[in-house]
Amino acid sequence: MSEPEIDAVVFDVLGTLVDEPAGIRAGIRELDPSLDQRGVARLLSLWQQHIAVEQRRMLDGARPYRASQVLDREAAQLVAEAAGVDDPTAVAALALSGRRLPPWPDAEQGLARLAERFPLIGLSNASRTALLELNAHAGLRWHQALSAEDVQSCKPDPAVYQLAVTVAGRPPERLLMVAAHAWDLRGAQGLGLRTAYVARPVGDPPAPSDRFHLHAADLVDLAEQIEQT
Known part of the structure; x- marks a missing residue:
């Protein structure tokens, strides 16, 4: 060339x-410090799958466009629920891990x-x-x-x-x-x-x-x- x-x-x-995965893993560990490596990996996969599915739905016209922070907040909510965490402040902090x-x-x-x-x-x-x-x-x-x-x-x-x-x-x-x-x-x-x-x-x-x-x-x-x- x-x-x-x-x-x-x-x-x-x-x-x-x-x-990107490293930043989200760090956020998940902050959400629940008791999680072992396997547990963090499971929740990271849940986050990633949600983002991938929702972006595909937007591309296919099955969902109106939503900015990435909306999808991150949805993913954070799913991860927090799976971890048994219901603290809104903790969920909001986790949602921001995609920017760190x-x-x-x-x-x-x-x-x-x-x-x-x-x-x-x-x-x-x-x-x-x-x-x-x-x-x-x-x-x-x-x-x-x-x-x-x-x-x-x-x-x-x-x-x-x-x-x-x-x-x-x-x-x-x-x-x-x-x-x-x-x-x-x-x-x-x-x-x-x-x-x-x-x-x-x-x-x-x-x-x-x-x-x-x-x-x-x-x-x-x-x-x-x-x-x-």
């Missing part, structure tokens, strides 16, 4: 730049190196409010951060990727979409963006049929691959 082929880099946030997510160790350095050559755009299913708080908590640095809330939808709806194309003011093929989720990259490919898969332990790995432009071990590796072209 030669330098002129990319005019901007677009990043998924949740899972790609920040460790630790960055992956390579995120800061990788973003800094890529920012020397390209405008960086964050593109997330997190709401505008949630995106502001999680970016501040994780210390992420952008030139622009975009929320799927702006189009009242969520990835992989093409309208979400179109946000980045519109803001960049460049053809889709001049943008590189970076994500740890193969489903996200497939969505970006459908609109014509170039794609880079970054391996994360919590991501969605590519299928044998996937054909992404780049594969990287982390963001530093991605920056190095681009710098060598």
Whole structure:
């Protein structure tokens, strides 16, 4: 990939730049410190399943769009009920754990190196409010951060990727979409963006049929691959 082929880099946030499960696990442990590792994992799975199902229902038109903080509050309520906790204050605190997510160790350095050559755009299913708080908590640095809330939808709806194309003011093929989720990259490919898969332990790995432009071990590796072209 030669330098002129990319005019901007677009990043998924949740899972790609920040460790989303780690932040929610921490919130679950605060909710009920007596839980063992298996119990935390069970409740984390309940949270994740709720978010995935409700986002799919919104995409299918079975439910009106709701911002991520609404889904997080619903997930927190389900988790608290499963844990036998009925304290509204504790549920509210748990709902906010989705905004207190630790960055992956390579995120800061990788973003800094890529920012020397390209405008960086964050593109997330997190709401505008949630995106502001999680970016501040994780210390992420952008030139622009975009929320799927702006189009009242969520990835992989093409309208979400179109946000980045519109803001960049460049053809889709001049943008590189970076994500740890193969489903996200497939969505970006459908609109014509170039794609880079970054391996994360919590991501969605590519299928044998996937054909992404780049594969990287982390963001530093991605920056190095681009710098060598």
